Amino acid sequence: MSQLLLVEDDAVLAEVLSRALRELGHSVTVTGSGEEALESLYENGIAVDLVLLDVMLPGIDGFEVCRRIRARDPIPVILLTARGDPIDVVAGLEGGADDYVVKPIQPRILDARVKTVLRRSTPAPPSELPPPVLSLGDLDIDRRASLVTRQGAEVHLTPTELRLLFEFADHLGQVLSRRTLLQRVWDYGYSGDARLVDAAVARLRAKIEADPANPVLLRTVRGLGYRLVKP
Structure with missing residues (x-):
């Protein structure tokens, strides 16, 4: 309940x-x-x-x-x-x-x-998570521990932000459309609102990027969506 x-x-x-x-x-x-x-x-x-x-x-x-x-x-x-x-x-x-x-x-x-x-908002069981820590510059993403650190300090993310980052990390370098993210992160189909994605990406950038206005990790691919890349 x-x-x-x-x-x-x-x-x-x-x-x-x-x-x-x-x-x-x-x-x-x-x-x-x-x-x-x-x-x-x-x-x-x-x-x-x-x-x-x-x-x-x-x-x-x-x-x-x-x-x-x-x-x-x-x-x-x-x-x-x-x-x-x-x-x-x-x-x-x-x-x-x-x-x-x-x-x-x-x-x-x-x-x-x-x-x-x-x-x-409920983390997936450890057996369903890919092992290792993904390091992107000074950002470390640990799926098993549901932990993200930047320069060694924990980055406090909401469950939605964490799932969003994990989705990008699982598809490093790939462009993910807003529709795809709505389906995978929000569990919404075509009726989902793309503004959910844009707002969540903006909040995520504010926490993981040194300069959110000029992101080097979470890039916008104009007309297509977003992708997470190694710096």
Whole structure:
């Protein structure tokens, strides 16, 4: 049973979603504001597997809550938004969200997205991982230990960022299209949003590149996708 934190200030919607998610097998804790959510996580210490986070909240909005969560730990976050505008979506993804769902929300679709995010947040068993450490300059990628270090210091990646880097590492030098990455990393087919990939690549570059604006490891291949290369 997955432990979910639902952050939604609309009491009626919160009740509908929480009841439906519980019927679908999840345990749900509900808070009505970003402040309450952060207090629950970091002062009360509740354990959750994933946060469902409304964007339009009183006080601290969902984007800021997401950034604060992401600055402290890799708990997966799905944004719930009434605004499907590309600028809002990209802002949420760049803030560290793993996915987003546009309102009105169908509980079974939300359940499927939750399960997908949780599935890709679970490391594969060691027997399924290729051995050795891949070294790219001062960056070391250890699949067995699910550990990435740069100049000997651990690079803290979210589960999605880690899976994305592993996918590139497994296909070193190959160009991977956004569609391919959506299928392999996000488990989405043709209906996936390429902005998920672009935002995740930007966050990953910020952590593994000496100069993210001029990447030498994770290159863009215009019109095709991205590839990881040795420096």
